Amino acid sequence: MMFNTMKFMLLLRKTGFGLGFIGGGLFMSAVVLWTEQAHAHDFKQGDLVIDHPYATPSLAGARNGAVYIKSLRNRGDVNDRLLGARSALVARVSLHAMQMDGEVMRMREVSAIELPAKTALQMGHAQPSGNATGYHLMLEDLKTPLKDGDRFDLTLRFEKAGERTLQIWVQTPRGTAAHSH
Numbered sequence: 001m002m003f004n005t006m007k008f009m010l011l012l013r014k015t016g017f018g019l020g021f022i023g024g025g026l027f028m029s030a031v032v033l034w035t036e037q038a039h040a041h042d043f044k045q046g047d048l049v050i051d052h053p054y055a056t057p058s059l060a061g062a063r064n065g066a067v068y069i070k071s072l073r074n075r076g077d078v079n080d081r082l083l084g085a086r087s088a089l090v091a092r093v094s095l096h097a098m099q100m101d102g103e104v105m106r107m108r109e110v111s112a113i114e115l116p117a118k119t120a121l122q123m124g125h126a127q128p129s130g131n132a133t134g135y136h137l138m139l140e141d142l143k144t145p146l147k148d149g150d151r152f153d154l155t156l157r158f159e160k161a162g163e164r165t166l167q168i169w170v171q172t173p174r175g176t177a178a179h180s181h
């Protein structure tokens with residue numbers, strides 16, 4: 001009898017461990033899923049998919065900041081254009097492009113960013129495929145500095161798709177030379 005009870009206890013313990021193991025596995029899967037979901041940070045507006053809009057932390061004493069978009073995709077059959085943006089965080093948001101001026105990289109304001117049908121525009125700060133145009137959104141006259149981990153709202157205005165408010169994540173991308181202006 002004693003022997004049987006011990007055997008039973010052992011069995012229970014083994015089974016308990018097994019269940020704990022499976023439970024742990026399920027928990028880990030849930031965590032992984034949740035993490036992936038937390039990283040999927042995109043917004044849709046009509047035929048547009050705005051994938052991962054982010055800002056780099058602002059430099060100490062800087063009045064300006066920059067917002068980038070990993071990709072801005074037009075899935076539709078009609079060309080669209082990004083015409084402007086606004087945010088309660090700043091006095092003004094402007095559309096910027098970068099251009100080489102001799103040896104020097106310079107910023108210039110543009111009135112619109114073209115979003116041709118069936119194409120994706122890379123607007124990251126530095127991407128393998130390149131953000132050749134250097135497009136970004138300039139936050140002019142920041143009311144508060146942008147710190148790593150902050151979130152804020154910014155509304156984009158498109159010619160065809162209308163307006164869409166995005167949540168911008170402030171983060172330091174890997175291997176960044178901070179945007180300095």
Ligand SMILES: [Cu+2]
Pocket residue numbers: 066096107136137138181
């Ligand atoms: Cu700029």
